[in-house]
Amino acid sequence: MSKRKPMMVGNWKMHKTWAETSVLAQAISNREKNTWEDTDVVICPAMCNLKAAWEVLEFDKSKIKIGAQNVHWADEGAYTGEVSVAMLQDVGAAYCIVGHSERRAYAAETNEDVNRKVKALLKGELTPIVCVGESEHIRNDGAYLDYVCKQVSAAFAGLEDNEVSKCVVAYEPLWAIGTGRTATPEEAQEVCAAIRNEISTEYGKDAAESIRVLYGGSVKPENVDGLMAQPDIDGGLVGGASLNADSFTQLVDATLK
Numbered sequence: 001m002s003k004r005k006p007m008m009v010g011n012w013k014m015h016k017t018w019a020e021t022s023v024l025a026q027a028i029s030n031r032e033k034n035t036w037e038d039t040d041v042v043i044c045p046a047m048c049n050l051k052a053a054w055e056v057l058e059f060d061k062s063k064i065k066i067g068a069q070n071v072h073w074a075d076e077g078a079y080t081g082e083v084s085v086a087m088l089q090d091v092g093a094a095y096c097i098v099g100h101s102e103r104r105a106y107a108a109e110t111n112e113d114v115n116r117k118v119k120a121l122l123k124g125e126l127t128p129i130v131c132v133g134e135s136e137h138i139r140n141d142g143a144y145l146d147y148v149c150k151q152v153s154a155a156f157a158g159l160e161d162n163e164v165s166k167c168v169v170a171y172e173p174l175w176a177i178g179t180g181r182t183a184t185p186e187e188a189q190e191v192c193a194a195i196r197n198e199i200s201t202e203y204g205k206d207a208a209e210s211i212r213v214l215y216g217g218s219v220k221p222e223n224v225d226g227l228m229a230q231p232d233i234d235g236g237l238v239g240g241a242s243l244n245a246d247s248f249t250q251l252v253d254a255t256l257k
């Protein structure tokens with residue numbers, strides 16, 4: 001049993017309107033139990049609906065936190081379509097996903113962008129959830145541990161040890177995202193352990209012991225227990241199964257077993 005507080009993060013991606021966001025946030029809030037104090041539960045709706053979720057959770061005095069799916073690193077400026085850390089703070093976000101593979105693929109987000117975003121979020125006291133993961137091609141080539149560790153290293157370049165320990169890393173192999181094909185617990189553990197080892201080498205043992213490493217990619221109630229049983233997996237980053245209050249509740253409960 002690790003000393004780290006477990007986590008379950010719902011990445012709602014580009015799903016749910018304002019009204020639908022309120023309904024799903026309410027359904028999850030209705031299922032919240034006292035035991036959830038021992039895990040960090042985060043939901044990440046679309047940018048324009050963060051406030052809708054926040055209003056529901058605030059009214060319910062819920063411990064569930066809000067996260068964004070992206071941010072810009074600049075404080076403000078001529079960046080059409082972008083949103084700053086201060087704007088996220090203002091609507092009640094406490095976390096922000098950075099470098100999701102879909103953004104790396106469709107919005108050309110680079111390791112350098114991820115690094116700038118991580119720094120901006122830490123400056124604004126939001127917790128970055130940094131996504132890393134290899135494609136099927138890289139896995140088949142066999143160099144996936146090196147590839148993922150390089151992504152981690154680039155994301156945290158220039159940070160102090162105590163800053164790294166506050167962050168969250170989500171290992172999400174691309175071949176497992178939205179495909180229904182989950183990494184086996186052993187496959188996920190191998191990479192999550194390598195990530196922790198990389199942090200230990202670069203930022204010391206304390207940072208490696210404190211940082212939370214999540215697994216993401218087709219996590220569902222049927223496979224979550226095996227993943228959570230792994231020593232280096234502290235929780236999940238979940239897409240599809242987070243869009244349903246019953247399955248998300250089961251996933252949160254699984255972090256507490």
Ligand code: PGA
Binds near residue numbers: 172218237240241
């Ligand atoms: P999935 O998505 O659970 O639908 O595979 C995970 C993610 O992309 O964060």
